[in-house]
Amino acid sequence: MAASRRRASMTDPILVLGGGPAGGAVALGLAKLGFTVAVVATPRPFRAMEGVSERVVEGLRNVGFRYALEALPAPTPRMASWNGTAATANTERLVDREQLDAGILQDLQAASIRVITGRVSKVEEHNHGFDVYLKGQSEPLTTSFLVEARGRSAPSASLPRKRGPETVSLLQYWQGAPIAPCSAxxxxxxxxxxxxxxADGTRYLQLTFDVASKTLPEKSLLVAHCNQILLSLPQAQHFTQDAEPTGELHARTSTPILCEQAVGERWIRVGDAAMAVDPLSGNGIFQSLSSALQAPAVINTLINKPENAALAQQFYQQRVDHLFHRFARIGRDFYALEAQWPTQPFWQQRACWPDTAPLHQIADPSSIEVVMMPVVKGGFIELAEVVTTNDQPLGIWHLNGQPLAPIAKALAQRKSHESSEACFTRVLGMPAKAAAQWALWASQNGWVTE
Structure with a gap:
């Protein structure tokens, strides 16, 4: 950004484009830090249901959502049929996204955050900030700091992006008699x-394909093609029996996309606008919240401690990159479990993307280092001593209030044949009980080999 451009301040309203989980979480976080925030919320173009895990529920609770949590139904069974084996995988909550989004907006309004209903048609950047135009309105909304949270539909803004295998998901509704909610x-x-x-008898049936697949017919024949596949799947019988397709078909891109520049001096991208993962991982809302939870401290630093702007940008981009590759590898490993069609392009490509690096590495005590890295501290991004290992490259700052750098430094001074417990007592002056607890933790996490 040019030096002549005016920086945002605490009194300038921050504009969040998008009222989903990511945009809502950032808005609530900024409000808690004392910022004035407005959110532009766009109604969903079509009905959608999404399965969420219990850690998504916990994530929503940690953000401070209340009404959004009331939109979540009880857990229901989820079946999985993969590599020729069928099993009851676990449970998930089948969330009506319209109800969830409505609950999020209620939470924002309860926090005195202005909610503007509309669809963004254009965003222009100027020296004073940004002008955001909504469809049907001639006067723009103005802001000196912009949060892009419109998910996959967010414009690329000519930013560099990394893309995975090109994937499309085709969602179709079927309607039948009410049955017990479930998924597969x-x-x-x-x-x-x-x-x-x-519970109302609506069935949400989504098929995910490779975009380059030669088996996909032209648009006018897609509905019949999807129906043919669904009716041939034994696992779909429970959902299609005594039900009829409505004829509605919605195509959504499911391609994994990483924005390689997710933050600037006066703007930040969060949720799927920063990184969108393959829906197979089942972590869509969770990963959206993961980036959104860190964004308020990054924004606070960019506005109120501009001397640390580069540090804040480094912190945020590293974590977005790390999350993207972590979720991509989760998807890769799950795709690789399906071995029935190894030569089919869909499975062949996804079983080896994005790389061959293991999802988890066995902790190597020799890889432990104490380094200075950016962390969230007091609502800002600041440098602190953290401990990095081969399986924790971004570092761990503290655990339950205990900084981990002193623990690592003490272990580096451990004498030959000395126990970790004795080392902590000798070097750090820890009481016996605390020393024993940390010795156990160090052993369980691969920091020592007794």
């Missing part, structure tokens, strides 16, 4: 299916 995932030759039944 099943693999087939050309891709995989996610199926869910709502």
């Amino acid at each position: 995932a099943a693999s087939f030759t050309e891709g995989w299916a996610w199926m869910a039944a709502g």
Whole structure:
């Protein structure tokens, strides 16, 4: 950004484009830090149901959502049929996204955050900040700091992006008599299916394909093609029996996308606008919250401690990159479990992308280092001593209030044949009980080999 451009301040309203989990979490976090915030919320263009895990529920609770949590139903069974084996995987909560988004907006309004309903048509950047135009309105909304949280639909803004295998998900509704809510995932030759039944009898049947697949017909024939696949899947029978397709079909990109520049001096991208993962991982809302939880401290630093702007940008981009590759590897390993069609392009590409690096590494005590890295401290991004290892490259700052750098430094001074417990007592003056607890933790996490 040019030096002549005016920086944002605490009194300038921060504008968040997007009222989903990521945008809502950032808005609530900024309000808690004392910022004035406004959120532009765009109604969903079509109905959607999404399966969420219990850690998503915990993430929403940690953000401070209340009404959004009331939109979550009880957990329901989820079946999985993969590599020729069928099993009850676990449970998930089948969330109506319209209800969840409405709850999020209620939470924002309860926090005195202005909610503006509309669809963004254009964003222009000027020396004073940004002008945001909404469809049907001639006067723009102005802001000196912009949060892009419109998910996958956010414009690329000509920013460098990394893309995974090009993927499309085709969602179709079927309607039948009410049945007990449940969901299922099943693999087939050309891709995989996610199926869910709502209590009102609506069935959400989604098929995911490779975009370059030669088996996909022209647009006018897609509905018939999807129906043919669904009716051939034994796992889909429970969802299609005594039900009829409505004829509505919605195509959504499911391509994993990483924005390689997710933050600037006066703007930041959060949630799927920063990194969007393959829906197979089942972590969409969770990963959105992961980046959104860190964004308020980054924004606070950019505005109120501009001398640390580069540090804040480094902190945020490293974590976005790390999350993206972590979730990508989760998807890769799950795709690799499906071995029935190893030569099919869909499975062949996804079983080896993004790389061959293991999802988890066995901790190596020799890799432990104490280094200075950016951390969230007091609502800002600041440098602190953290401990990095081969399996924790971004470092760990503290655990339950205990900084870990002194623990690592003490272990580096451990004498031959000295126990970790004795080392902590000798070097750090820890009481016996605390020394024993940290010795156990160090052993369980691979920091020592007794």
